Amino acid sequence: MWLTFLHVFHKTETVEYPEVKPYLAPRYRGRIVLTRDADKKERCVACYLCAAACPVDCISLQAAEGEDGRRYPEFFRINFSRCIFCGFCEEACPTYAIQLVPDFEMAEYDRQNMVYEKEHLLISGEGKYPGYNFYKNAGVDMGVKGKGEGENEEKPVDVNDLLP
Amino acid sequence: MSLEVRMVKITIDGKSYEVKAEKNLLETCLSLGIDIPHFCYHPALGSVGACRLCAVKKFRDKDDTKGRIVMSCMEPVTEGLIVSVEDPEARSFRASVIESLMTNHPHDCPVCDEGGECHLQDMTIMSGHTYRRFDFPKRTYVNQDLGPFINHEMNRCIQCYRCVRFYRDYAGGRDLNVFSSRNHVYFGRHKDGTLQNEFSGNLVEVCPTGVFTDKTLKKHFTRKWDLSNAPSVCVHCSVGCNTIASERYGSLRRIMSRYNGAVNGYFICDRGRFGYEFVNDEKRIKTVMLRADKGAELEPINDEKLYSNLNQSFSKKKNITGIGSPRATLESNYALMTLAGKENFYHGISKKEYLLTKTISDYFLTSGIHTPSLKEIEKADTIFILGEDLTNTAPMVALAVRQAARNIPNEEAKKNHIPLWNDIAVRELGQNEVSPIFIATTYNDSLDEIAEKAFRSSVHEIANLGYSIARNVDEKAPDAKSELKDLPELAVRISAALLKAKNPLIISGVSNGDEGIVDAALNIASVLRSKRSNVMLSMILPECNSMGLSLMPGTSFEDLGNKESDTLIILENDLYRRSGNDFVNDLFKKSSQIIVLDHLNNRTTEKSDILLPAATFAESEGTIINNEGRAQRFYKAVENKNQVKESWKWLVDFIQIRESDHSYSWNRLDDIVESLANELPVFSKLTKYMPDADFRMLNTKIPRQTMRYSGRTAINANIAVSETGLPADPDSPLKFSMEGQQENPPSSLVPFYWTPGWNSVQAMYNYLNEPDGSMKGGDPGIRLFEPVPAADNKYFKPEIRSAEVKKDELQIFPLYRIFGSEELSSMSPSVSQMIQEPSLLINEKDAVNLMVNDGDLVMLEILNDKIKVKLKIGYGVQPGMAALSMNLPGMQYFELPGSGKFHKL
Structure with missing residues (x-):
C-alpha cells in the first residue's frame, strides 16, 4: 500500500500515444520506402538483391529498362503482412534505394491492404543517404553519364591506337 | 589413342589419387572435386595458360619443400606428380592475380x-x-x-x-x-x-x-x-x-x-x-474457340460448353480422322492415334517427306548401321555430306563436323606427344590442315571452307555422285549415269577416302525432298558396312519428332484422298506448310467438323470449327525422338494458364468421352508411355530409361527452384494475400518449389546447375564424371535403334531420271535458312529480325542471259503457284538452276525440287 502511495509521486512512464509520439532514432527499422536520386529519378535499379536477402521472401519485383537503358522496377511489391522489419533488404541494397524509416504505424483491418506496390513505397526524397548516385560510380552508360565520365574513370580506350 | 586409359598416381595436398594420364592437372582436379579457380580454360576449348589464375605449387619430389608455382591447366598429369593447391604461396599468388584482373572491373x-x-x-x-x-x-x-x-x-x-x-x-x-x-x-x-x-x-x-x-x-x-x-x-x-x-x-x-x-x-x-x-507471344491461343455455324466467327467458350459440344462429335457413331504432327510429342500423337484408331491416323507431312523418313527409319531399324550422336560425329575422320546444308538444317551437326575436321591434325599432335588439351600448340602444329570432308550441295555451304572438295550441282547429279561412290566400293551396287564429266573422278576420290578412313561418316537428309539422295546415302552406308563394321550414317530430318512420327503406324495425310470424315482432328500442325493450298482446302471441305490443337494462330487454325489451346514444349511434358533415334523427355517449366492444356490431355479427355465404358484409364503421362510401349514394340524401351513420376529423393520431388528463390510470399500477394499451396504436377518427378534435395539429381532430371561456391554455369563440372565427359549417372536419353547383325545388303536402285526441265525454265531446289525455315522459332521477335525476305539464288550466267541484277524483285512461277522473290546472284548455284527459300513465314508450300521461270517486276 505504501509502495503504491509512493508511486503516485513518481514521474509517469506512460506515453499518451497517439497524442504524444515517441522519439525514434533515424536508424529505427520501420516502414520500408523506395527513395529517389537528387534528380528525382528512381534509385532502384531492380537488381533483385533485396528480394534475395529477404528471409521471409516478401519482396517481389520485375526489372525493366527505360529508353536510355536505365534500369527500374516495372513493379515492386512488399507483402508487409510477412515482413519482419529485419532490415536485410536495406543492407543488401547497392544503391541506397530501399530504406527502413522510423514509422511503425502500419496497422490495417484488412490483411490485403498490407500489400504495398511501388506507388505506395516510392517517396520523392533521398532518405537517409543524400548525394549518392549509383550510376556515377558504375561503369555502364545508362543515361546518367557517358562512358568514361563517371567518378574515377578514364576516357574510353581508342581501339585503333597501338601506341605502347 | 589406345582404348585402355593409362592411369597414374599423383599426390595433391598430401593425398594420393589414381587418375587418367592424358589429362591436364586442372581438368583432373575439377573432376576430383578439388576447386581450382580458372578463367581461360574451358573443357571444350582446352587450355592456353593465359589468365594465370589456376596456379598451384609443384614439388620435384618428396624431399622438395620449396616447390615452384606452375599453371595447373598447362601441367600434364604424370606418374608421381606432387602438387599442392592449398599451399599459402599458391593461394596468395591466385589472390594477387584476381586482384589485378579486378582493378579495371566496373562497379556494375x-x-x-x-x-x-x-x-x-x-x-x-x-x-x-x-x-x-x-x-x-x-x-x-x-x-x-x-x-x-x-x-x-x-x-x-x-x-x-x-x-x-x-x-x-x-x-x-x-x-x-x-x-x-x-x-x-x-x-x-x-x-x-x-x-x-x-x-x-x-x-x-x-x-x-x-x-x-x-x-x-x-x-x-x-x-x-x-x-x-x-x-x-x-x-x-x-x-x-x-x-x-x-x-x-x-x-x-x-x-x-x-x-x-x-x-x-x-x-x-x-x-x-x-x-x-x-x-x-501475346497472340498465343489461350481459350477454347468455337465456330457456331460455318461462316460464323470463332468465339471463345468455356469448358462446360465445349464438352457438351464434344459429346456429339465423339459419339461412337461418328468417324474420326486424326492428323498427327512431327512437332508434337510422341504421347500426343499416340493419344490421337488411339482416339481415331490406327486406320484413321495420318502423319501430318507431305507424301514425299513421309516416304523419305519412312525409308530412313526402316533402314536404321533393320540394317545395323550406327547412327552417331553429335559426340560421335566429332570423332569421325572422313566425312561425306550428301546434299544437306547442315548449317541451316541442323546447325549443331555442322558444329560437330567442324570439330571432326581437326581429327587428322590431332593425330599429328599425338604423334609429336602434344596432349590435345594444349590448344595453341595443337593448332599451331595443325595449321590449316583438316580431315578429309567432302560436301555435295546445290548451293554454297558455310562448311565449304573446311572441305577438301565442295561439289555443286543439281539434286539429281548429287544423287548420281552418291550412287557412283557406292558402285566404286562394291560392284553389286547399282550405278547411275551422270552427264557430268568430272563426276566419276570425284566419286573415285571420295570412295577411296571413305575406304581409307578409320571412322567414316556419311551425312545426308531429307531437306532436298529427293529420293535419289536418300537412297544413294543409304547405299554408300551399306557398301561400306560390307567392307568394315564401324560405318556411321547420320540422316537429318526436318523436325524435332520426325523420327518418332515415322516409327508410328499410319501414312501421309496426302493419302487421305476422297475419304470423308465427320470429325477431322489436326494436332499441332499447319497443313498449309505441308501441302498445296488446293489440296488442303479440299480436305477441309470434306470434313463436317474440324478440330485443331495448336499454340499460335496460322492458316490451319483459321479453318477450324473448334480451336483448342495446346501447351508448348515449355508448358508440357513429353517425349521426342531425334534424328539419331534417341528418345528424350522434356519437362514443364511454365504452368498452364487460362484454358491451355497439354495436347495429350485434351486427347485423353476426348478418348474418355468416346470410350464411355472407361476402357482407357490414362491418368498421367507415364500411363500413356506404358501403353505406347506395350502396343508398339519399337518403343518398348521408353518405360525403363528414366525415373517416372513416382521418383522421389529424400521422400520428396526434385525442386525446380534454387534454394535462394525469392518472393514466395509476395508474387501473388496482389491477387490474394493468403498463400496457396503448390501447383499439382502429377506427371513429373519435379515440383514447383525450392524445398527438397538440390544435389545430385538423376542426370535426366537436372533442372539447373548449382553447387556450393559455383553459381555460374561452370557448376556443371560437379554434374559430370570429368569435364567434357559424360554426366554422372550416364547421359540422358535412350537410343531406340539397337545394333542388329548386318542384314544382306539390299540396294536402292536409282530411278532413271533425266532432269525434266522445259525450255526457258530453271530447275529449282529448296534453300534453307537457320532463321525462318523453322515454324515456331520464326515467331520469336528476336529471331524474326534475322529472317531474310524470300529469295531466289541464281547463277551469274543465267543472270546475264535473263538480264537481271542482284536484288531485283521478280515474280517466280512454279506450276500454277506464284511468289514474289528477291534475286540473289552467285552463291555457287550452277547454270540452269536456282534455289528458293523454304517455308519462310508467309510463304506458301512449294513441292521442290521442281522447275519454274520468273519475270521481272
Missing part, C-alpha cells in the same frame, strides 16, 4: 545480367580477394551493337580470350576478333553489326563475366536464383539438343544449354537459344 554487378551466375564473382570469392586496394581510375570502353541476340558491355572484360577462342577457333566465325594492344585489348567486331555466326549465343555462357549477355533475357530480366527451371529438349530441329527452360512470373525467360555428353555437350545454336520467345 547490380545492373549486370551476369550477376548471380558470374564466373568472375565465383572466382573472386574462391581466390579470397575481398578488399580493393587499387585507387586509380578505371579503364573504359565504348560498346558495340551486336544485333538482336547479344548485348555487349566491354568494360566488364577481363581479357581471358575465351570468346574469340570459341567464336573463331571452335565455331568458325570470322567477325569477332581482338583489337588494340596491351591493357587496351578489345573484343568485338570491326564495326557495329549483328554477329554472323550461328552459335553466337554461346558467348553468353562461355564469357566468364557480363561482356556478352542474352539480349532476349534483358527484356524481362530475372536473376538465376529467381528462375524456376526444368530440363527441356530443343524443338527447333531434329538434333534434339538438351536445354534448360527457365520461368518467372508465368512466362518463359530464357533457354540455356543443358549438358549432354552424347548430344550437344556445352553448346546449342542460336535458333535453339533464342527461338523460345514464341511461348510468350
Whole structure:
C-alpha cells in the first residue's frame, strides 16, 4: 500500500500515444520506402538483391529498362503482412534505394491492404543517404553519364591506337 | 589413342589419387572435386595458360619443400606428380592475380545480367580477394551493337580470350576478333553489326563475366536464383539438343544449354537459344474457340460448353480422322492415334517427306548401321555430306563436323606427344590442315571452307555422285549415269577416302525432298558396312519428332484422298506448310467438323470449327525422338494458364468421352508411355530409361527452384494475400518449389546447375564424371535403334531420271535458312529480325542471259503457284538452276525440287 502511495509521486512512464509520439532514432527499422536520386529519378535499379536477402521472401519485383537503358522496377511489391522489419533488404541494397524509416504505424483491418506496390513505397526524397548516385560510380552508360565520365574513370580506350 | 586409359598416381595436398594420364592437372582436379579457380580454360576449348589464375605449387619430389608455382591447366598429369593447391604461396599468388584482373572491373554487378551466375564473382570469392586496394581510375570502353541476340558491355572484360577462342577457333566465325594492344585489348567486331555466326549465343555462357549477355533475357530480366527451371529438349530441329527452360512470373525467360555428353555437350545454336520467345507471344491461343455455324466467327467458350459440344462429335457413331504432327510429342500423337484408331491416323507431312523418313527409319531399324550422336560425329575422320546444308538444317551437326575436321591434325599432335588439351600448340602444329570432308550441295555451304572438295550441282547429279561412290566400293551396287564429266573422278576420290578412313561418316537428309539422295546415302552406308563394321550414317530430318512420327503406324495425310470424315482432328500442325493450298482446302471441305490443337494462330487454325489451346514444349511434358533415334523427355517449366492444356490431355479427355465404358484409364503421362510401349514394340524401351513420376529423393520431388528463390510470399500477394499451396504436377518427378534435395539429381532430371561456391554455369563440372565427359549417372536419353547383325545388303536402285526441265525454265531446289525455315522459332521477335525476305539464288550466267541484277524483285512461277522473290546472284548455284527459300513465314508450300521461270517486276 505504501509502495503504491509512493508511486503516485513518481514521474509517469506512460506515453499518451497517439497524442504524444515517441522519439525514434533515424536508424529505427520501420516502414520500408523506395527513395529517389537528387534528380528525382528512381534509385532502384531492380537488381533483385533485396528480394534475395529477404528471409521471409516478401519482396517481389520485375526489372525493366527505360529508353536510355536505365534500369527500374516495372513493379515492386512488399507483402508487409510477412515482413519482419529485419532490415536485410536495406543492407543488401547497392544503391541506397530501399530504406527502413522510423514509422511503425502500419496497422490495417484488412490483411490485403498490407500489400504495398511501388506507388505506395516510392517517396520523392533521398532518405537517409543524400548525394549518392549509383550510376556515377558504375561503369555502364545508362543515361546518367557517358562512358568514361563517371567518378574515377578514364576516357574510353581508342581501339585503333597501338601506341605502347 | 589406345582404348585402355593409362592411369597414374599423383599426390595433391598430401593425398594420393589414381587418375587418367592424358589429362591436364586442372581438368583432373575439377573432376576430383578439388576447386581450382580458372578463367581461360574451358573443357571444350582446352587450355592456353593465359589468365594465370589456376596456379598451384609443384614439388620435384618428396624431399622438395620449396616447390615452384606452375599453371595447373598447362601441367600434364604424370606418374608421381606432387602438387599442392592449398599451399599459402599458391593461394596468395591466385589472390594477387584476381586482384589485378579486378582493378579495371566496373562497379556494375547490380545492373549486370551476369550477376548471380558470374564466373568472375565465383572466382573472386574462391581466390579470397575481398578488399580493393587499387585507387586509380578505371579503364573504359565504348560498346558495340551486336544485333538482336547479344548485348555487349566491354568494360566488364577481363581479357581471358575465351570468346574469340570459341567464336573463331571452335565455331568458325570470322567477325569477332581482338583489337588494340596491351591493357587496351578489345573484343568485338570491326564495326557495329549483328554477329554472323550461328552459335553466337554461346558467348553468353562461355564469357566468364557480363561482356556478352542474352539480349532476349534483358527484356524481362530475372536473376538465376529467381528462375524456376526444368530440363527441356530443343524443338527447333531434329538434333534434339538438351536445354534448360527457365520461368518467372508465368512466362518463359530464357533457354540455356543443358549438358549432354552424347548430344550437344556445352553448346546449342542460336535458333535453339533464342527461338523460345514464341511461348510468350501475346497472340498465343489461350481459350477454347468455337465456330457456331460455318461462316460464323470463332468465339471463345468455356469448358462446360465445349464438352457438351464434344459429346456429339465423339459419339461412337461418328468417324474420326486424326492428323498427327512431327512437332508434337510422341504421347500426343499416340493419344490421337488411339482416339481415331490406327486406320484413321495420318502423319501430318507431305507424301514425299513421309516416304523419305519412312525409308530412313526402316533402314536404321533393320540394317545395323550406327547412327552417331553429335559426340560421335566429332570423332569421325572422313566425312561425306550428301546434299544437306547442315548449317541451316541442323546447325549443331555442322558444329560437330567442324570439330571432326581437326581429327587428322590431332593425330599429328599425338604423334609429336602434344596432349590435345594444349590448344595453341595443337593448332599451331595443325595449321590449316583438316580431315578429309567432302560436301555435295546445290548451293554454297558455310562448311565449304573446311572441305577438301565442295561439289555443286543439281539434286539429281548429287544423287548420281552418291550412287557412283557406292558402285566404286562394291560392284553389286547399282550405278547411275551422270552427264557430268568430272563426276566419276570425284566419286573415285571420295570412295577411296571413305575406304581409307578409320571412322567414316556419311551425312545426308531429307531437306532436298529427293529420293535419289536418300537412297544413294543409304547405299554408300551399306557398301561400306560390307567392307568394315564401324560405318556411321547420320540422316537429318526436318523436325524435332520426325523420327518418332515415322516409327508410328499410319501414312501421309496426302493419302487421305476422297475419304470423308465427320470429325477431322489436326494436332499441332499447319497443313498449309505441308501441302498445296488446293489440296488442303479440299480436305477441309470434306470434313463436317474440324478440330485443331495448336499454340499460335496460322492458316490451319483459321479453318477450324473448334480451336483448342495446346501447351508448348515449355508448358508440357513429353517425349521426342531425334534424328539419331534417341528418345528424350522434356519437362514443364511454365504452368498452364487460362484454358491451355497439354495436347495429350485434351486427347485423353476426348478418348474418355468416346470410350464411355472407361476402357482407357490414362491418368498421367507415364500411363500413356506404358501403353505406347506395350502396343508398339519399337518403343518398348521408353518405360525403363528414366525415373517416372513416382521418383522421389529424400521422400520428396526434385525442386525446380534454387534454394535462394525469392518472393514466395509476395508474387501473388496482389491477387490474394493468403498463400496457396503448390501447383499439382502429377506427371513429373519435379515440383514447383525450392524445398527438397538440390544435389545430385538423376542426370535426366537436372533442372539447373548449382553447387556450393559455383553459381555460374561452370557448376556443371560437379554434374559430370570429368569435364567434357559424360554426366554422372550416364547421359540422358535412350537410343531406340539397337545394333542388329548386318542384314544382306539390299540396294536402292536409282530411278532413271533425266532432269525434266522445259525450255526457258530453271530447275529449282529448296534453300534453307537457320532463321525462318523453322515454324515456331520464326515467331520469336528476336529471331524474326534475322529472317531474310524470300529469295531466289541464281547463277551469274543465267543472270546475264535473263538480264537481271542482284536484288531485283521478280515474280517466280512454279506450276500454277506464284511468289514474289528477291534475286540473289552467285552463291555457287550452277547454270540452269536456282534455289528458293523454304517455308519462310508467309510463304506458301512449294513441292521442290521442281522447275519454274520468273519475270521481272
